[in-house]
């Protein structure tokens with residue numbers, strides 16, 4: 411963490427969080443988190459289930475009210491923003507939700523077009539072209555007239571990416587982009603995320619469970635543990651970290667004080683169900 | 690030998706307390722929602738959040754046009770039913786020919802708005818709750834937020850405006866259909882021509898009677914929409930939750946309509 415502090419000045423950051431504390435009801439979920447997302451980097455947020463990854467992500471995109479702490483997005487303190495400024499800020503953010511969150515009453519094309527339609531004065535033809543281009547990027551060219559219900563899970567995620575990117579956002583957020591996808595599609599999504607950073611210079615925040623994918627795409631990682639930050643650093647620094655809990659996560663060892671269903675089931679049935687332990 | 694289980698009273702009291710708080714909260718949410726809707730309807734353009742005429746039209750078709758066949762059928766049946774019962778009752782006094790009075794008042798002041806309201810509550814109110822609930826669960830509402838699209842402006846206002854326009858229009862249509870169906874029955878049963886029947890109807894009804902019914906129906910439209918949205922937006926717990934809030938919204942909307950109807954009728958007849 412001390413190395414972190416020293417280098418901080420050299421980078422411009424797009425998101426800065428200081429001492430973020432949040433509650434759901436009376437339960438405290440995040441216990442004073444400080445972190446930043448730098449311009450043009452891919453920041454991966456990792457951590458065990460229930461550690462607060464999705465909660466942190468929702469706060470980073472200003473979707474949730476915090477208890478205390480300060481948050482600056484693109485140099486604007488979100489507490490000081492008027493409604494109009496908030497709307498303007500949001501146009502610079504793109505989000506690919508875990509389940510896609512495509513609007514089920516609209517076609518894929520209409521979904522991708524919606525932000526353009528709402529926030530720009532482009533004519534229909536230009537919008538059509540832009541939509542087709544974005545869909546090509548996620549390899550969904552020609553699918554614009556299908557309804558979301560007619561797409562597979564991986565296609566929905568890719569369409570959600572297209573929608574998140576259609577306004578060329580400064581910051582892109584992805585919740586579990588590769589969860590539940592087959593390896594080929596998952597790695598294609600990783601490639602896509604890398605391409606978005608390199609070609610468009612986006613800053614990207616990704617929440618993920620998948621270690622392989624995390625190490626492949628991350629410029630830096632934030633490891634959460636029960637509402638606290640365990641570690642922030644490059645993949646290299648994390649691999650070499652002596653911290654016991656981090657090594658546990660890297661080695662996919664289950665938390666000792668949590669019930670592990672797989673182990674329990676295996677003990678019950680007396681057989682190795684999956685061949686290898688999976689997180 | 691029935692023993693009262695320990696803690697039953699406190700638990701019941703606790704439950705009643707919780708339910709009361711929820712109810713008050715929901716009424717508050719509804720009121721806020723109406724306020725916000727009015728705000729976005731008139732101020733939206735200033736914030737780059739205009740309410741689109743296109744979405745209002747879509748909602749009007751959904752709420753209004755597609756509901757016409759079933760509404761016509763129901764109101765024709767109600768008209769005939771009123772005529773049958775009216776003639777049957779008035780026969781006791783040998784006053785069957787005065788049946789027009791009863792029919793005209795009953796349909797225009799009560800049955801037109803009430804049947805329309807109940808049907809729209811079952812049809813549009815429930816689908817609003819289901820739609821909002823599903824959107825909430827699928828994070829579509831969050832998606833709207835982060836896209837910088839206000840969900841009230843985008844989803845609620847078009848539905849609300851469509852209701853406020855369509856429910857009175859449908860009610861008026863239902864009034865006409867009900868009166869016509871009743872008139873046809875009267876023509877067949879008694880020796881009164883349809884023209885004479887409508888002369889009588891126009892004679893006994895005042896503009897105030899018509900407005901009484903239509904005014905109520907606007908209120909019903911607002912209630913149905915707000916109850917549907919508040920329920921849908923408060924959904925928790927997956928697809929099952931959506932089913933629950935949908936049912937709940939229909940029950941609440943119909944109850945609200947009937948109660949409002951009574952209060953409205955009481956206040957409107959005070960003077």
Ligand SMILES: Nc1ncnc2c1ncn2[C@@H]1O[C@H](COP(=O)(O)OP(=O)(O)OP(=O)(O)O)[C@@H](O)[C@H]1O
Nearest residue numbers: 434435439457458459460461462463464465466619
């Ligand atoms: N809507 C909610 N209401 C109440 N508590 C919530 C809500 N969402 C999350 N929580 C709680 O906040 C904590 C953190 O949840 P969060 O979803 O951020 O975890 P996560 O790290 O994303 O886990 P996962 O990897 O399983 O998605 C959990 O203990 C959860 O119970």
Ligand SMILES: [Mg+2]
Nearest residue numbers: 463464465617
């Ligand atoms: Mg999560």
